[in-house]
Amino acid sequence: xxxxxxxWMKIAxxxxxxxxxxxxxxxxxxxxxxxxxxxxxxxxxxxIPERISFSxxxxxxxxxxxxxxxxxxxxxxxxxxxxxxxxxxxxLAAYPFSRFNFWGRRNGLFMILLVQVxxxxxxxxxxxxLFLNVQTIFPAIGINTHPAVIITYMGxxxxxxxxxxxxxxDTIPRSIEDAAFIDGASGFQIFYRIILxxxxxxxxxxFVIQFIGxxxxxxxxxxxxxxxxxxxxxxxxxxxxxxxxxxRWGVFSAAAMLGAIPIIIxxxxxxxxxxxxxxxxxxxxx
Amino acid sequence: MASFxxxxxxxIALLAIFNALAVWSAIILFVQRNYPILAVLVxxxxxxxxxxxxxxxxxxxxILPGTVFMILLVVFxxxxxxYISFTNYGTGHILNKEQAISRIEAQYYRPEDPREFxxxxxxxxEIEELKLLFEDQEDGRLFLGIxxxxxxxxxxxxxxxxxxxxxxxxxxxxxxxxxxxxxIQNVAVIEQMRFSYNDSEMRMRDLNSFALYRPAFEYDxxxxxxxxxxxxxxxxxxxxxxxxxxxxxxxxxxxxxxxxDNYQELITDPRVSRPFxxxxxxxxxxxLLSVITTFGLGLFLAILLNDxxxxxxxxxxVLLILPxxxxxxxxxxxxxxxxxxxxxxVNRMLVNFGLSSIPxxxxxxxxxxxxxxxxxxxxxxxxxxxxxGALQSISGNLYEAAIIDGASRWQQFRYITLPLxxxxxxxxxIASFAFNFNNFNVIYLFNEGRPAIAGxxxxxxxxxxxxxxxxxxxxxxxxxSDFGLAAAVTMLIFFITAAVTWFNFKFTGxxxxxxxxx
Numbered sequence: 001x002x003x004x005x006x007x008w009m010k011i012a013x014x015x016x017x018x019x020x021x022x023x024x025x026x027x028x029x030x031x032x033x034x035x036x037x038x039x040x041x042x043x044x045x046x047x048i049p050e051r052i053s054f055s056x057x058x059x060x061x062x063x064x065x066x067x068x069x070x071x072x073x074x075x076x077x078x079x080x081x082x083x084x085x086x087x088x089x090x091x092l093a094a095y096p097f098s099r100f101n102f103w104g105r106r107n108g109l110f111m112i113l114l115v116q117v118x119x120x121x122x123x124x125x126x127x128x129x130l131f132l133n134v135q136t137i138f139p140a141i142g143i144n145t146h147p148a149v150i151i152t153y154m155g156x157x158x159x160x161x162x163x164x165x166x167x168x169x170d171t172i173p174r175s176i177e178d179a180a181f182i183d184g185a186s187g188f189q190i191f192y193r194i195i196l197x198x199x200x201x202x203x204x205x206x207f208v209i210q211f212i213g214x215x216x217x218x219x220x221x222x223x224x225x226x227x228x229x230x231x232x233x234x235x236x237x238x239x240x241x242x243x244x245x246x247x248r249w250g251v252f253s254a255a256a257m258l259g260a261i262p263i264i265i266x267x268x269x270x271x272x273x274x275x276x277x278x279x280x281x282x283x284x285x286x
Numbered sequence: 287m288a289s290f291x292x293x294x295x296x297x298i299a300l301l302a303i304f305n306a307l308a309v310w311s312a313i314i315l316f317v318q319r320n321y322p323i324l325a326v327l328v329x330x331x332x333x334x335x336x337x338x339x340x341x342x343x344x345x346x347x348x349i350l351p352g353t354v355f356m357i358l359l360v361v362f363x364x365x366x367x368x369y370i371s372f373t374n375y376g377t378g379h380i381l382n383k384e385q386a387i388s389r390i391e392a393q394y395y396r397p398e399d400p401r402e403f404x405x406x407x408x409x410x411x412e413i414e415e416l417k418l419l420f421e422d423q424e425d426g427r428l429f430l431g432i433x434x435x436x437x438x439x440x441x442x443x444x445x446x447x448x449x450x451x452x453x454x455x456x457x458x459x460x461x462x463x464x465x466x467x468x469x470i471q472n473v474a475v476i477e478q479m480r481f482s483y484n485d486s487e488m489r490m491r492d493l494n495s496f497a498l499y500r501p502a503f504e505y506d507x508x509x510x511x512x513x514x515x516x517x518x519x520x521x522x523x524x525x526x527x528x529x530x531x532x533x534x535x536x537x538x539x540x541x542x543x544x545x546x547d548n549y550q551e552l553i554t555d556p557r558v559s560r561p562f563x564x565x566x567x568x569x570x571x572x573x574l575l576s577v578i579t580t581f582g583l584g585l586f587l588a589i590l591l592n593d594x595x596x597x598x599x600x601x602x603x604v605l606l607i608l609p610x611x612x613x614x615x616x617x618x619x620x621x622x623x624x625x626x627x628x629x630x631x632v633n634r635m636l637v638n639f640g641l642s643s644i645p646x647x648x649x650x651x652x653x654x655x656x657x658x659x660x661x662x663x664x665x666x667x668x669x670x671x672x673x674x675g676a677l678q679s680i681s682g683n684l685y686e687a688a689i690i691d692g693a694s695r696w697q698q699f700r701y702i703t704l705p706l707x708x709x710x711x712x713x714x715x716i717a718s719f720a721f722n723f724n725n726f727n728v729i730y731l732f733n734e735g736r737p738a739i740a741g742x743x744x745x746x747x748x749x750x751x752x753x754x755x756x757x758x759x760x761x762x763x764x765x766x767s768d769f770g771l772a773a774a775v776t777m778l779i780f781f782i783t784a785a786v787t788w789f790n791f792k793f794t795g796x797x798x799x800x801x802x803x804x
Contacts, residue, residue: 005593005595010596013590013593013596014596014598016590017587017590017591017602017606020583020587020606021602021605021606023663024605024606024608024609024663024667025605025608027617027620027621027624027663028608028609028612028617028620030620030624030631031620031623089351089352089355090352092348092349092351092352093348093349093351093352093353095348096344096345096346096348096349097349100344100345102344102345102346105345106800108349109800110800112356113791113800115356115360115361115364117783117784117787118360118364118780118783118784119724119783120359120360120363121724121726121753122364122367122724122753122776122779122780122783123360123363123364123366123367123776124756124757124760125367125370125756125760125769125772125773125776126362126363126364126366126367126370126773127359127363128760128761129366129370129375129769130358130362130363130366136314136318137311137314137315137318138311151355151359152359154355154359155355155356155358155359155360156359156360158352158355158356158360159356159360162352187344188293191348212613215613216613216614216615216727218615218726218727218730218731219726219727219730219757222761223757223761234613234615237615237616237619238615238619238731241619241622241623242734245622245623245626246626246628246629249623252619252623253620253623256616256619256620259613259616260612260613260616260617263611263612263613264608264611264612267610267611268604268611271607271611271671
């Protein structure tokens with residue numbers, strides 16, 4: 001815009017933005033301060049603690065009743081395996097859709113588009129009953145097991161991710177494959193040696209999006225898991241504060257800080273891709 | 287090619303492991319007489335083996351693993367939800383009919399004049415089960431009860447020993463007879479012991495005797511009625527419970543097809559439909575308010591930041607998207623603490639500014655206000671990033687022309703910026719509507735959908751949206767589960783989501799994208 005902007009307006013702009021930044025930062029700083037405040041209570045907490053202490057963080061790793069460290073490890077483990085599996089499945093599935101012409105291809109794409117419309121959590125009752133029945137055959141992947149949650153997450157995002165991945169693979173020029181084919185590369189070699197390395201950026205982005213999504217997922221984990229030592233961080237923290245918030249504020253804040261930092265770092269790594277990815281995928285982060 | 291052979295062996299090995307697991311589950315399904323699932327499994331095994339052994343199915347080799355996961359964990363659950371919505375599946379109706387019948391037939395009663403048996407208990411060590419010796423009070427016949435089974439024995443049986451020679455049997459196969467004090471100690475165990483005798487069952491009656499209990503019910507398969515053997519009353523299956531003419535019902539119930547009953551209940555039963563309607567309306571209000579507030583603030587900030595001459599833009603951007611980078615479950619829980627009505631910082635600040643404190647979390651209206659504020663905090667950075675992208679794509683010429691024509695800043699915004707941004711972001715705004723329509727995490731983690739709606743029969747809260755309502759219908763502790771009703775509500779969400787998305791596909795031409803792939 002070539003409009004002339006008077007100085008008072010420039011100052012006003014900065015003031016408004018700083019006000020918004022204060023709005024953004026306030027809960028984060030508030031929780032950060034509480035996490036270092038030994039009082040561990042909501043009552044009368046000042047923004048700057050009178051004395052800095054790590055006692056809340058110590059409680060996190062020593063509490064017998066509320067095993068935060070275990071919850072955090074559970075969440076990271078589940079999210080890592082689910083994202084890895086999901087990326088593997090979607091890469092394999094996207095490749096033929098991008099490269100081959102085969103019977104049922106168009107209907108397959110339509111199915112993917114249709115299925116990804118419905119969030120998986122809508123079917124929480126059915127998924128719960130499914131694993132309740134699986135339990136009678138394979139107790140190892142029944143209710144209250146991590147494999148059940150991992151498998152659920154792996155299946156849940158295949159639609160969106162395949163769509164994203166196929167879009168990216170479509171942009172890889174075919175001439176490279178043709179050259180490899182002339183040099184005698186087999187079908188799988190072309191996939192493994194050419195398409196896969198060239199798709200690395202999107203693989204990374206999908207992995208991170210999937211990781212953040214699985215890490216933050218609440219309801220399916222809540223439905224599928226029930227013993228305290230198997231919960232994910234999202235479920236564990238909610239149950240922890242739902243009982244008695246006032247007296248647990250400090251410990252919760254410490255857990256919130258530790259739980260958020262890895263995700264903030266991951267997010268900042270891929271933030272540009274997340275927005276462009278969602279522009280083509282149409283999803284919104286949860 | 288050596289590498290081909292290696293790969294080939296690996297493939298066969300993986301397929302072999304898969305087949306072994308699949309056959310194992312097939313055997314278990316066969317034993318459980320679960321034939322429909324068994325049939326699906328067998329078809330699945332055949333397809334998978336064909337795809338990986340045939341040379342004609344090249345693309346399918348890549349697609350199949352993902353397809354299997356998608357079918358099992360997305361498509362099947364969606365279809366299963368449709369089925370459940372037509373049944374009474376839930377607390378009291380968990381079993382299938384066959385299981386419920388065998389549970390009811392396992393109910394016994396004590397006849398008015400039962401056959402009674404004196405008993406003696408024998409014990410070897412802590413691990414082995416007690417052995418009981420019964421003596422019929424009428425004819426003095428002896429029965430040995432071991433592991434739930436009864437066996438008639440004679441007094442001369444070589445297992446029965448009278449070591450002290452007082453005429454009382456005091457040892458069986460090395461098991462010593464328990465004194466009365468020991469029987470009292472073991473009474474809890476003995477009370478649980480059941481011995482089947484012909485079609486009846488023997489249970490402990492008092493410290494000296496067992497009595498014969500008779501089965502209370504018999505199922506008549508030909509007429510599909512449950513007969514009460516005491517009164518010859520007949521119970522017919524009605525909506526998943528065996529019910530007699532007086533309307534008395536037997537437990538447990540079983541799951542059965544109900545037709546449109548669940549849907550009808552949502553509309554016609556006022557104790558269900560009134561709270562449901564409130565949830566329904568609030569879900570739309572919530573989704574709409576969420577999109578409008580986040581988009582409004584996001585666009586406003588994007589316009590402020592869309593100024594090349596401004597300093598610190600990069601820093602501002604990073605600080606402003608921070609809320610978006612934090613997992614929502616963490617920030618919602620932080621806000622929950624801040625909005626705590628008695629000790630939270632929000633009310634403390636209000637009081638410090640001389641205002642009165644507000645009953646956040648306790649009053650429906652104020653909880654909704656708090657939720658919209660929290661979701662604004664969570665969602666505006668996304669809208670800001672999108673709007674910044676959209677603003678960059680608007681040509682500066684348009685504004686130059688507008689300035690020459692004497693348009694004010696507001697007019698420039700109203701007639702150039704807003705329409706162009708809306709066209710560019712329209713599909714994403716619709717997607718955001720659909721997302722917030724099902725934004726379970728914010729609603730449930732903030733206040734579990736509470737405060738409760740007064741007089742609601744189902745667990746419906748004043749801030750519940752449809753998806754959190756289905757969760758509470760299914761899993762809220764203490765109320766019992768109503769999977770059928772929850773599935774019916776879910777079907778409604780399906781249709782709304784499908785309608786919104788269909789509209790969106792028209793908008794974006796996503797369907798054309800599929801067609802282009804011809």
